[in-house]
Amino acid sequence: RLRQSLLGRLPGLSNARRLLSAPPSGMPPDDEKPMFPGSRSSFTTQLDFIHPENFEGIPVYRLVNRRGDLVDGAPEPTLAGNKDLCLQVYETMLQLNIMDKILYDSQRQGRISFYMTSFGEEGIVANAAALNPNDLVFCQYRESGVLMQRGMELERFMDQCYSNDSDINRGRQMPVHYGSKDHSFVTVSSPLATQMPQASGAAYAFKRMQNGLCVVCYFGDGSASEGDAHAALNFAATLDCPVMFVCRNNGYAISTPTSDQYRGDGIAIRGPAFGIPTVRVDGNDVFALYEVTQQARQLCLTEMRPTLIEMMTYRLGHHSTSDDSSAYRSVDELSFWDREDNPIIRMRKFLTKRGWWSDEQETATKQAIRKRVLQKFAQAEKRLKPNPMEMFSDVWARMPPRLRQQMEDTRRHLEAETSHYPELKNYKPVADVE
Amino acid sequence: GGSCRSLAARLGPVCLDAASFSRRRLSFGPQFVYTPESADKSLGETSRMNLFQAVTSALDNTLANDPSAVVFGEDVAFGGVFRCTVGLKDKYGKDRVFNTPLSEQGIVGFAIGHAVAGATTVAEIQFGDYIFPAFDQIANEASKYRYRSGNHFNCGSLTVRAPIGAVGHGALYHSQSPEGFFAHLPGIKVVIPRGPIQAKGLLLACINDPDPCFYFEPKILYRSAVEDVPVNGYVLPIGKAEVLIEGSDVTLIGYGTQVHVLREVARLAQSELGVSCELIDMRTILPFDEETVYASVCKTGRCLIAHEAPLTGGFGAELAASVQEHCFLNLEAPVRRVAGHDTPFPHIFENFYLPNQRRCLAAIKDLIGY
Numbered sequence: 001r002l003r004q005s006l007l008g009r010l011p012g013l014s015n016a017r018r019l020l021s022a023p024p025s026g027m028p029p030d031d032e033k034p035m036f037p038g039s040r041s042s043f044t045t046q047l048d049f050i051h052p053e054n055f056e057g058i059p060v061y062r063l064v065n066r067r068g069d070l071v072d073g074a075p076e077p078t079l080a081g082n083k084d085l086c087l088q089v090y091e092t093m094l095q096l097n098i099m100d101k102i103l104y105d106s107q108r109q110g111r112i113s114f115y116m117t118s119f120g121e122e123g124i125v126a127n128a129a130a131l132n133p134n135d136l137v138f139c140q141y142r143e144s145g146v147l148m149q150r151g152m153e154l155e156r157f158m159d160q161c162y163s164n165d166s167d168i169n170r171g172r173q174m175p176v177h178y179g180s181k182d183h184s185f186v187t188v189s190s191p192l193a194t195q196m197p198q199a200s201g202a203a204y205a206f207k208r209m210q211n212g213l214c215v216v217c218y219f220g221d222g223s224a225s226e227g228d229a230h231a232a233l234n235f236a237a238t239l240d241c242p243v244m245f246v247c248r249n250n251g252y253a254i255s256t257p258t259s260d261q262y263r264g265d266g267i268a269i270r271g272p273a274f275g276i277p278t279v280r281v282d283g284n285d286v287f288a289l290y291e292v293t294q295q296a297r298q299l300c301l302t303e304m305r306p307t308l309i310e311m312m313t314y315r316l317g318h319h320s321t322s323d324d325s326s327a328y329r330s331v332d333e334l335s336f337w338d339r340e341d342n343p344i345i346r347m348r349k350f351l352t353k354r355g356w357w358s359d360e361q362e363t364a365t366k367q368a369i370r371k372r373v374l375q376k377f378a379q380a381e382k383r384l385k386p387n388p389m390e391m392f393s394d395v396w397a398r399m400p401p402r403l404r405q406q407m408e409d410t411r412r413h414l415e416a417e418t419s420h421y422p423e424l425k426n427y428k429p430v431a432d433v434e
Numbered sequence: 435g436g437s438c439r440s441l442a443a444r445l446g447p448v449c450l451d452a453a454s455f456s457r458r459r460l461s462f463g464p465q466f467v468y469t470p471e472s473a474d475k476s477l478g479e480t481s482r483m484n485l486f487q488a489v490t491s492a493l494d495n496t497l498a499n500d501p502s503a504v505v506f507g508e509d510v511a512f513g514g515v516f517r518c519t520v521g522l523k524d525k526y527g528k529d530r531v532f533n534t535p536l537s538e539q540g541i542v543g544f545a546i547g548h549a550v551a552g553a554t555t556v557a558e559i560q561f562g563d564y565i566f567p568a569f570d571q572i573a574n575e576a577s578k579y580r581y582r583s584g585n586h587f588n589c590g591s592l593t594v595r596a597p598i599g600a601v602g603h604g605a606l607y608h609s610q611s612p613e614g615f616f617a618h619l620p621g622i623k624v625v626i627p628r629g630p631i632q633a634k635g636l637l638l639a640c641i642n643d644p645d646p647c648f649y650f651e652p653k654i655l656y657r658s659a660v661e662d663v664p665v666n667g668y669v670l671p672i673g674k675a676e677v678l679i680e681g682s683d684v685t686l687i688g689y690g691t692q693v694h695v696l697r698e699v700a701r702l703a704q705s706e707l708g709v710s711c712e713l714i715d716m717r718t719i720l721p722f723d724e725e726t727v728y729a730s731v732c733k734t735g736r737c738l739i740a741h742e743a744p745l746t747g748g749f750g751a752e753l754a755a756s757v758q759e760h761c762f763l764n765l766e767a768p769v770r771r772v773a774g775h776d777t778p779f780p781h782i783f784e785n786f787y788l789p790n791q792r793r794c795l796a797a798i799k800d801l802i803g804y
Binding site for chain 1: 530575583
């Protein structure tokens, strides 16, 4: 390409140009190269449509199989060389799973308004373990495992779900819309894929800051269909942004199976189309995930460009507490993944075979976790909700007069009509100065 | 001279007064003569700039003083289709002044993320008519970032610039005034300048503002508005309207190009009707300056709001509702709005579509005779 552009600027050297780009012997005598801006291929007289169905899919990288054995010929996983980290990752996955069970049940009991579980996708903890804790994370909504791996306290999760006065978000968002600047975890928002071009932009800023960090952006198989997803990948590639895109392909977008979501080879095939180094990985193999994440991060930072990881997994739970997935998938399908192929069961098998874990430890650890979670849960449930006047702050950096007037009018109204708002007894007092 | 006369013969009354280049009356589009203003002497050395040059100057000041600042959008690198970014890439480098792929949702999404990381971000949308693919990012993300995160995150260092408004031949997709859609989004700021000195000060204020700002530049003023603009940086207040002419009988409210149309309306009202008009430039659409507006209407008792954007649901509706609520007992007549009609912006009918001098004057007659 460089040769062509150099020659292009020297009009007298057309013979030299022909010589230098002469085709290897045996090829038809078409000695011209496409000169279209950006072109890097050759001319052909063979009329062949690319039929995508003729290509075998991008292979799934994995190291440890469903039985918990290292696959024949696989290199020793990096994560497996660190027993402490392995056990910490495993216990965090257990904690996530148990917290999810308790909070899901609490919604069914009417104690919190809404919940989403990470059942089947706890492996994301291993992905987070391979990041720098200051890498800025943009996520969708099923990545609590990342926040938990980064050390967000149990009560913070519950405070947010209860929208109480200790909630980081000040009671403003639905449950599971977590965020914490101390954990470099950008607050979840409900619209899908909107975080993706934002991640590209943040990565561009990180590149200019030369802070040695990358940005990590999670999204699902459904979100990948949004316009924002395409814009994000294109911008990240053209502007050389050190962002690691991680697609949780769990087979479903609410009730929509991936067969209704796309016709191509998943999300991974789109990476190369945008010029992005890409890998597809078994998202239920924590060892493969850890390896892939390490490599992707390395690539992002040494080459200052984006990477795309498609982690194949399965959503064991319902989409949310507003969903009953028995309406659209079979018990048999569900029970295969539940019994044989999910991150927790596969890691447990590996650890047990290594002699690092036992049934007794499993029982004891789960009991301890459950006790801890229930304790924090009870505390969060008792806390009051924030002062309703907090509804009015942080809209703008400073409250404008018009909004302040609305706040004062509301305060006066609530004070005058307290008896008509019995729920006020569960909130911090309205009279408290803001 | 002679060449201008023959040109005038071919193009009609486009080139009436070749001598004073800045006072060109156009035959299509908003009918006004631009009245140059002068800057506060305390702001120091000035240079002759039109509106797009004033924008360039603001961006130049920003890039010079804030190492985190970047400017980007479609075609920004070579100088921009309206020449607002000419010379900046050569001066500050292509990592700070750059082209993006053609995607407004990408531009604004990318810009939000860049701001979330703490860097000063100025994104350009090529025409306000094309801002709509970015509306989800603006409405659901930018405006809510601080609130929904309990102030753990924000995109306050973001400014999005876009040209808006009638230009004489822009029709549906090169003439729109979308400010009404954005007035409805708590959490952002919306600013519209009326000339070069205002443009530079308000743009710098937006860039330095702790909230995401949407800065809409009246494109017809890019070349036709010329003033002596201070070369150094300075800010003008966001959220403050300005009384440009004091009067006693009717309050005229507008913003952007319409301010200049209303200037002439005020003059005609005095000469044709003997009516004394007070003229207010809103400058900021959100959050808007209630105090200045109510004080004026309570004084005059009559209010005329004019904007190019269509009548129904336009920003004038919010102003009218607020004025009647706060000034009811002082009103001598209902609050009137003269606006674009409830149609898409037409091509050959532009002169009959816009809230021009004659339509505004007719409305003033109604107000006085109510």
